[in-house]
Amino acid sequence: MNDYDAFVPNVHFEQIPIKNLVSNQEYQRNLSIAHVQRTVDNFDLYQINPVKVSRRNGINYVFNGQHTIEIIAIVSGSRETPVWCMIYDDLEYIQEADIFANQLKYVKPLLPYEIFMANVEAGNDDQLIIKSLVESYGLHISSSKVPGGICAVSCLEYIYQKYGFHVLDRTLRLCIGTWEGDNNSLSANMLKGIAHLIYAFGNTLKDDGFKERVGKYSAREIGRTAKERKAGSFGYAEAMLSAYNKKMKTGLHWNKLYATKSTAPDDDFYTEYEENDFDTKEETESDDI
Structure with missing residues (x-):
């Protein structure tokens, strides 16, 4: 025995x-x-x-x-x-x-996707609502970056819990309407950046204007400009706001983006910067890798 x-x-x-x-x-x-x-x-x-x-x-x-x-x-x-x-x-x-x-040396932590799907199986409302909303746009929650999949599940939960259902809905609508589901547009920083703009500017941010003016630039171009500006989702928000305001006589006010933060950048900084953000020679595809 x-x-x-x-x-x-x-x-x-x-x-x-x-x-x-x-x-x-x-x-x-x-x-x-x-x-x-x-x-x-x-x-x-x-x-x-x-x-x-x-x-x-x-x-x-x-x-x-x-x-x-x-x-x-x-x-x-x-x-x-x-x-x-x-x-x-x-x-x-x-x-x-x-x-x-x-004690935790060999413990494998749960991934955000695994936690999200377990919450779905448990019938928890937040995750069920988010999953249903994503699927209503012809997309699905995924564990990795695949066509038609959103793997930034923590980001979706963050937007839903911080800003509410309608901001998340509009975020997805703008993102998909602007870049037609391009995988590069479904990153956490891009989605959060759009949510920041929606929360800051509300209905003064026009959906058609966003799709037309920001949509002139690929998601990769937005990402490159964002990295030059600021780390994280606010860099993406700034890059998209710059594209949205480009060649407008009266664009959206920059400081409003940081209304909930303790300090905001000076307007003079943006007056010079936003005019040049997307005027540089377009980089080749190999630069994006």
């Missing part, structure tokens, strides 16, 4: 009141009050994992789960509340520290 003891941890489970657990070891990280409060505000009993405990000299030392016990103590209103503990009776202090240091 096979002996599997070498592959099964020598542990047992007990319910232990929080007041009888200790987590003041030197190797422990500082307690994150912000993390605790955020989890308390979104408490879900089914997300609670057993606390890992090393029982040494009759004392229950927590080496994985110090945030868990604080969250449960706050939610329940008492440190008398018991929690399920996985107890090791044969660990030394240095073993605890080593386990703590390396």
